[in-house]
Amino acid sequence: MGRPAKFTREQLQEAALALIDADGLSGLTMRALAARLETGAMTLYNYVSQREELEMLVVEAVLGKVRWVPDGHLPWYEELEGIAITLWRVIRDHPHVIPLILTKRSRSPAVFEVTEALLRTLAQSGRSGARLLVGFRAVSALIMGAAQAELAGPLTLQADESPDDTIARFQALPPDRFPHLIEIATAATASDAETEFRASLSLLIDGLRADAAPQA
Amino acid sequence: MGRPAKFTREQLQEAALALIDADGLSGLTMRALAARLETGAMTLYNYVSQREELEMLVVEAVLGKVRWVPDGHLPWYEELEGIAITLWRVIRDHPHVIPLILTKRSRSPAVFEVTEALLRTLAQSGRSGARLLVGFRAVSALIMGAAQAELAGPLTLQADESPDDTIARFQALPPDRFPHLIEIATAATASDAETEFRASLSLLIDGLRADAAPQA
DNA sequence: ACCTGAACACCGTTCAAGT
DNA sequence: ACCTGAACACCGTTCAAGT
Numbered sequence: 264m265g266r267p268a269k270f271t272r273e274q275l276q277e278a279a280l281a282l283i284d285a286d287g288l289s290g291l292t293m294r295a296l297a298a299r300l301e302t303g304a305m306t307l308y309n310y311v312s313q314r315e316e317l318e319m320l321v322v323e324a325v326l327g328k329v330r331w332v333p334d335g336h337l338p339w340y341e342e343l344e345g346i347a348i349t350l351w352r353v354i355r356d357h358p359h360v361i362p363l364i365l366t367k368r369s370r371s372p373a374v375f376e377v378t379e380a381l382l383r384t385l386a387q388s389g390r391s392g393a394r395l396l397v398g399f400r401a402v403s404a405l406i407m408g409a410a411q412a413e414l415a416g417p418l419t420l421q422a423d424e425s426p427d428d429t430i431a432r433f434q435a436l437p438p439d440r441f442p443h444l445i446e447i448a449t450a451a452t453a454s455d456a457e458t459e460f461r462a463s464l465s466l467l468i469d470g471l472r473a474d475a476a477p478q479a
Numbered sequence: 480m481g482r483p484a485k486f487t488r489e490q491l492q493e494a495a496l497a498l499i500d501a502d503g504l505s506g507l508t509m510r511a512l513a514a515r516l517e518t519g520a521m522t523l524y525n526y527v528s529q530r531e532e533l534e535m536l537v538v539e540a541v542l543g544k545v546r547w548v549p550d551g552h553l554p555w556y557e558e559l560e561g562i563a564i565t566l567w568r569v570i571r572d573h574p575h576v577i578p579l580i581l582t583k584r585s586r587s588p589a590v591f592e593v594t595e596a597l598l599r600t601l602a603q604s605g606r607s608g609a610r611l612l613v614g615f616r617a618v619s620a621l622i623m624g625a626a627q628a629e630l631a632g633p634l635t636l637q638a639d640e641s642p643d644d645t646i647a648r649f650q651a652l653p654p655d656r657f658p659h660l661i662e663i664a665t666a667a668t669a670s671d672a673e674t675e676f677r678a679s680l681s682l683l684i685d686g687l688r689a690d691a692a693p694q695a
Numbered sequence: 696a697c698c699t700g701a702a703c704a705c706c707g708t709t710c711a712a713g714t
Numbered sequence: 715a716c717c718t719g720a721a722c723a724c725c726g727t728t729c730a731a732g733t
Contacts, residue, residue: 303699362578365627375657382659396663401679404624411581412620443598447612463617470686519718
């Protein structure tokens, strides 16, 4: 429990997140974090038993930023859309943290809260048990997958290069072998990530509505 | 080009993937890979300019395992399902590589091939341009997001612990605050990842079919 | 209890030298 | 051209000692 303690957990989280946002994932080292807090590296081990625990703190810090007010007037599918987009935006604000979010098992209350809110909304579609689980898996997979799709991933369209360079790269591909790849690369230059995510989410929500149980 | 060269690219890929499969992502180090190939660490730099390039080779090795034969008789949505499940299985066979797949921009032909195949099938739903892009984003986000959902991620159900321990952990949560979380945790113990993925994918495909243009 | 420096066993990579 | 050992500048973490 508390006693003096030189730093708070929040200070660690804030400093660690700032390092990652500024310098990427590799910018977070025990030594760099200690330096930023103007202390020695070993001091951190008074707060965290391993580097990995630090990474969990960062995940928690990001997901804890989700602020979302339920609106009982909306139909479940509109409310679901709102939660999903909120989550997507928060994650996307901290792109370098995404690998950690996808990788570290977080057991923080903040994560439980937002998950329960999403499930509560989804349950209003008449789902329970295994069907609720599947709906949840689909929505969270879409959010997580989409959050880093244009960031990286195997099928990245925009790289370090300029948008023009990207499209040029795809148009340099043999058009008889990769016609559709060239087509969507072109379409991507006239689009943006949030628009694409919203439209993708709509497709899934259409499927969820078609499969919903009749409302009480 | 070729000259003698002590190793082939395939040998590097195979050895690197074997290290990751066996020891996790942290098992792949320049030194460990060199040792496995019975050479010095610096020899690797004759094949690869950075460690990151090695990681791209590994991504390529995994995605190159996708073998899928098109079946012209199937309707597009069944063919799409087949490709998606094939991709999901290949990725899931190498769980430790997932962070790399999600993170490294791969420009290998193998990745282009499977992407084009997926797009070709999706285009048969009557989509083109921006709509084709959105459909593609949705399907790939679902695959990528689902591939590591139960592996890790913020809402992980099975951890290092046994399934029974997992459900016990969730049932220890306050049931008035997290009723649905407890509900799906229970449902998850009677389920498996592939079943959940197939059902999630069906929801999305339903949405894609509802929004398809009339066939020619 | 909390703090911390020295030290250890690792990393990736540069440099310089070999064939 | 391809190979390679020594060396450098980093890591995370153990240990031991301080208050």
